[in-house]
Amino acid sequence: MYHYDEYDHxxxxxxxxxxxxxxxxxxxxxxxxxxxxxxxxxxGLYLQLHAYMLxxxxxxxxxxxxxxxxxxxxxxxxxxxxxxxTTRQNLQYNWPKLEETPDILAELAEVEMHAxxxxxxxxxxxxxxxxxxxxxxxxEDPRIWCEIVRxxxxxxxxxxxxxxxxxxxxxxSENDRAAVRVHDxxxxxxxxxxxxxxxxxEVGFEVIVGGGLGRTPFLGKTIRPFLAKEDLLSYLEAxxxxxxxxxxxxxxYKARIKVTLHETGxxxxxxxxxxxxxEIKESSLKLPKPEMDRIAAHFVPPEFRALESRAxxxxxxxxxxxxxxxxxxxxxxxxxxxxYAIANISLKPVGLPPGDATSEQMDLVAxxxxxxxxxxxxxxxxxxxxxxxxERSRLPELYDRLLAAGLATANVGLLSDIICCPGxxxxxxxxxxxxxxxxxxSERFADQGRLDLVGQMQIKISGCIxxxxxxxxxxxxxxxxxxxxxxxxxxxxxxSASEDASLGKILGRGFSADQVVDxxxxxxxxxxxxxxxxxxxxxxxxRVGQAPFKEKVYGTA
Amino acid sequence: xxxxxxxxxxxxxxxxxxxxxxxxAATPESGDVLVSLERLEAERESLLARADSVGVWLRSDQxxxxxxxxxxxxxxxxxxxxxxxxxxxYSSARLLRExxxxxxxxxxxxxxxxxxxxxxxxxxxxxxxxxxxxxxEEFATIPKEVRVVYQPTGDxxxxxxxxxxxx
Ligand code: SF4
Numbered sequence: 001m002y003h004y005d006e007y008d009h010x011x012x013x014x015x016x017x018x019x020x021x022x023x024x025x026x027x028x029x030x031x032x033x034x035x036x037x038x039x040x041x042x043x044g045l046y047l048q049l050h051a052y053m054l055x056x057x058x059x060x061x062x063x064x065x066x067x068x069x070x071x072x073x074x075x076x077x078x079x080x081x082x083x084x085x086t087t088r089q090n091l092q093y094n095w096p097k098l099e100e101t102p103d104i105l106a107e108l109a110e111v112e113m114h115a116x117x118x119x120x121x122x123x124x125x126x127x128x129x130x131x132x133x134x135x136x137x138x139x140e141d142p143r144i145w146c147e148i149v150r151x152x153x154x155x156x157x158x159x160x161x162x163x164x165x166x167x168x169x170x171x172x173s174e175n176d177r178a179a180v181r182v183h184d185x186x187x188x189x190x191x192x193x194x195x196x197x198x199x200x201x202e203v204g205f206e207v208i209v210g211g212g213l214g215r216t217p218f219l220g221k222t223i224r225p226f227l228a229k230e231d232l233l234s235y236l237e238a239x240x241x242x243x244x245x246x247x248x249x250x251x252x253y254k255a256r257i258k259v260t261l262h263e264t265g266x267x268x269x270x271x272x273x274x275x276x277x278x279e280i281k282e283s284s285l286k287l288p289k290p291e292m293d294r295i296a297a298h299f300v301p302p303e304f305r306a307l308e309s310r311a312x313x314x315x316x317x318x319x320x321x322x323x324x325x326x327x328x329x330x331x332x333x334x335x336x337x338x339x340y341a342i343a344n345i346s347l348k349p350v351g352l353p354p355g356d357a358t359s360e361q362m363d364l365v366a367x368x369x370x371x372x373x374x375x376x377x378x379x380x381x382x383x384x385x386x387x388x389x390x391e392r393s394r395l396p397e398l399y400d401r402l403l404a405a406g407l408a409t410a411n412v413g414l415l416s417d418i419i420c421c422p423g424x425x426x427x428x429x430x431x432x433x434x435x436x437x438x439x440x441x442s443e444r445f446a447d448q449g450r451l452d453l454v455g456q457m458q459i460k461i462s463g464c465i466x467x468x469x470x471x472x473x474x475x476x477x478x479x480x481x482x483x484x485x486x487x488x489x490x491x492x493x494x495x496s497a498s499e500d501a502s503l504g505k506i507l508g509r510g511f512s513a514d515q516v517v518d519x520x521x522x523x524x525x526x527x528x529x530x531x532x533x534x535x536x537x538x539x540x541x542x543r544v545g546q547a548p549f550k551e552k553v554y555g556t557a
Numbered sequence: 558x559x560x561x562x563x564x565x566x567x568x569x570x571x572x573x574x575x576x577x578x579x580x581x582a583a584t585p586e587s588g589d590v591l592v593s594l595e596r597l598e599a600e601r602e603s604l605l606a607r608a609d610s611v612g613v614w615l616r617s618d619q620x621x622x623x624x625x626x627x628x629x630x631x632x633x634x635x636x637x638x639x640x641x642x643x644x645x646x647y648s649s650a651r652l653l654r655e656x657x658x659x660x661x662x663x664x665x666x667x668x669x670x671x672x673x674x675x676x677x678x679x680x681x682x683x684x685x686x687x688x689x690x691x692x693x694e695e696f697a698t699i700p701k702e703v704r705v706v707y708q709p710t711g712d713x714x715x716x717x718x719x720x721x722x723x724x
Contacts, residue, residue: 005721007705007721008705008717010704010705011704011705011707011717014702014703014704014705015703017702018702021702022672038641038642038672039672121642121644151707151717151718152707152708155676155706155707156707157647157675157676157677157679157680157706157708158644158647158648158651158680158708158710159644159647160644160647160676161641161642161643161644161647161673241648244645244647244648245620245645245648245649249645279656283709284709284716284719285709288718288724290722291718291721291722294721
């Protein structure tokens with residue numbers, strides 16, 4: 001993974017000192033809250049319902065054990081002993097004290113971390129495939145390019161006051177695990193076709209613009225089928241400049257680039273970008289080969305041992321232990337190196353808020369990473385953790401260690417692996433609570449046999465139309481709304497954020513908090529009854545449409 | 558309101574020699590004037606033929622591209638920040654400096670705050686109309702607080718990449 005050099009270190013240290021001065025001015029009354037607000041937001045410090053919240057960037061979801069231990073330490077020393085992993089591969093502390101936030105940032109800087117641009121109308125933390133560098137289906141490690149984008153976007157003088165926040169996601173694989181079509185810019189690494197879109201065999205990017213969820217969800221559109229690597233930054237600068245000048249600033253709900261693209265038309269927008277790009281393509285933004293190589297060198301894979309692809313220890317244990325077998329089936333993913341596996345650690349235990357981890361759990365995962373995974377950890381946008389490089393033969397030991405710590409929930413990708421925003425328990429904008437809905441669903445579907453029977457399923461819950469819980473792209477999406485002062489929930493079906501991306505459709509009238517879980521259960525029952533072969537929920541839904549689901553939930557019309 | 562001009566070691570206070578011509582007023586016969594883009598377009602010939610200096614004031618929604626041909630005769634371009642969070646003028650400033658080769662005075666007006674001076678300097682501004690009573694003092698320290706830059710702009714500062722590669 002990437003390690004800071006003297007320049008990266010100097011920048012982050014300077015930024016901490018700057019923020020310390022700003023906080024001092026606020027505490028002395030020299031700055032009003034109104035004047036301080038934009039400054040704290042530039043450093044990820046929000047004011048929430050009950051307290052400040054600090055959002056720490058985990059660039060492209062990659063951590064090493066030393067960093068995770070630091071996050072655990074900060075949670076213990078400065079917060080209430082836990083942190084919350086978000087859908088954007090970040091970590092949030094919900095109870096920091098304002099006067100201590102500069103110290104927290106200084107602690108983070110020690111381990112090459114920061115909170116720069118985790119909020120505000122600027123380019124946010126670039127997200128990526130959580131299996132980058134380990135996935136069997138990957139063309140190239142996308143984190144090289146995420147790091148290049150991270151540096152370019154950090155304190156960008158021109159793009160720190162955009163019309164609205166701006167999110168970039170990069171995937172190195174055709175199986176999109178980074179939800180690139182619902183980002184402001186999504187980049188998919190691909191091979192050139194030798195027929196106009198890149199040289200045959202050359203690796204570059206497909207450029208997708210204007211995806212996003214929120215009040216008006218859009219899937220992004222491809223504005224350039226192939227972009228050479230060396231042109232990445234000049235092309236991004238052209239997109240951002242076009243958006244900065246053109247994006248609406250009169251209405252914050254119409255300010256995202258998805259609306260700019262929609263109102264301008266994708267073709268016209270692409271034309272403007274290409275026109276701008278022609279002017280700066282040959283500028284000093286062109287990436288020098290030595291710099292690309294320098295950054296790529298940080299991401300060379302660890303030295304994997306030459307191993308048999310089959311592991312007897314794993315197979316024997318699975319044969320006699322159905323719980324272990326479930327865990328392997330659901331949480332373990334194929335690795336590119338023979339005899340290795342990618343191990344997901346679910347942060348969705350039955351009955352607890354999705355994405356929360358205690359300091360003890362973080363410390364343990366850091367230790368396990370050192371023992372089993374070359375010290376590497378990943379954070380997923382589905383709010384779980386990953387040990388990316390585990391020897392298959394050691395999976396039984398790893399499982400036992402996780403089990404003892406309550407971290408062996410075997411539900412990754414299943415019904416109770418719910419994505420959920422903080423909702424009314426924390427968020428000032430919320431219309432309804434989302435965490436209790438999520439915990440109730442996980443309690444209803446606590447039985448492993450039933451989970452396995454239902455199979456792959458994504459439930460996503462947002463506490464208001466801002467859609468931080470990505471409900472538009474859930475197979476089942478649940479949206480909290482306020483109906484005459486009461487929490488109410490709307491259900492959508494048929495969304496997906498993967499390579500087959502689609503937006504869900506509203507099922508019908510909404511439900512009260514105590515009805516939601518029953519409705520989810522009814523929807524699941526319809527699917528189990530109607531499915532053919534190994535169809536997932538989404539496949540069955542796409543085949544049969546909404547009617548049978550509606551009928552079950554609302555009775556025949 | 559103070560007008561500051563950047564120097565190597567911070568900034569100095571300068572006197573504003575331009576008089577801003579308000580929308581409904583007639584253009585004065587002589588003296589240095591600052592006019593709107595609309596007025597420049599309407600009175601282009603007479604304005605550009607004046608012996609005294611002409612400056613143009615752009616709202617944040619006005620692109621500088623229409624000025625490109627006249628920049629040799631314009632001595633001041635003032636770009637407005639109606640609120641500090643409206644960042645269009647950063648793009649306009651870079652286009653003026655880096656694309657159209659404008660070398661005259663580039664002034665930041667409106668909601669110009671100390672915390673954004675660093676970004677403004679990097680984008681090519683060289684004078685600043687600031688409301689803060691401590692503007693001079695702020696200018697001397699705040700823009701230098703973060704010393705490393707990652708992005709190449711027209712200000713010529715060496716980026717981290719250039720320093721790494723020794724280019
Ligand atoms: S979706 Fe709404 S309630 Fe949930 S975190 Fe976002 S703004 Fe808050």
